[in-house]
Amino acid sequence: MKVRIDTDRCTGDRICEEACPDIFKVNDKSDIAELIKNNYSKEDEKCIEEAVKNCPSEAIIIE
Ligand code: SF4
Numbered sequence: 001m002k003v004r005i006d007t008d009r010c011t012g013d014r015i016c017e018e019a020c021p022d023i024f025k026v027n028d029k030s031d032i033a034e035l036i037k038n039n040y041s042k043e044d045e046k047c048i049e050e051a052v053k054n055c056p057s058e059a060i061i062i063e
Helices: 015-017 042-054
Strands: 003-006 024-026 034-035 060-061
Touching: 003 034, 015 024, 015 042, 042 060
Parallel strands: none
Antiparallel strands: 003 060, 024 034
16 A cells, blocks of 8 residues: 655644554654554555545545
8 A cells, every 4th residue: 555645735733643653654843644554454454445435635645
């Protein structure tokens, strides 16, 4: 799985970080989510899929 954050859409609300703290981290300076991991277990993939559904800005893109 390849994931990216659409930085133009992200509003920094931290929903993804709260759901998957090992995968997403909102940068304190830019207020934009970043990926802190790029190899994903099955469990990570489930968490990412949930985060995609719950991101209000549709800023998490699975490629
Ligand atoms: S849930 Fe979406 S909008 Fe919110 S911080 Fe994460 S990527 Fe950005």
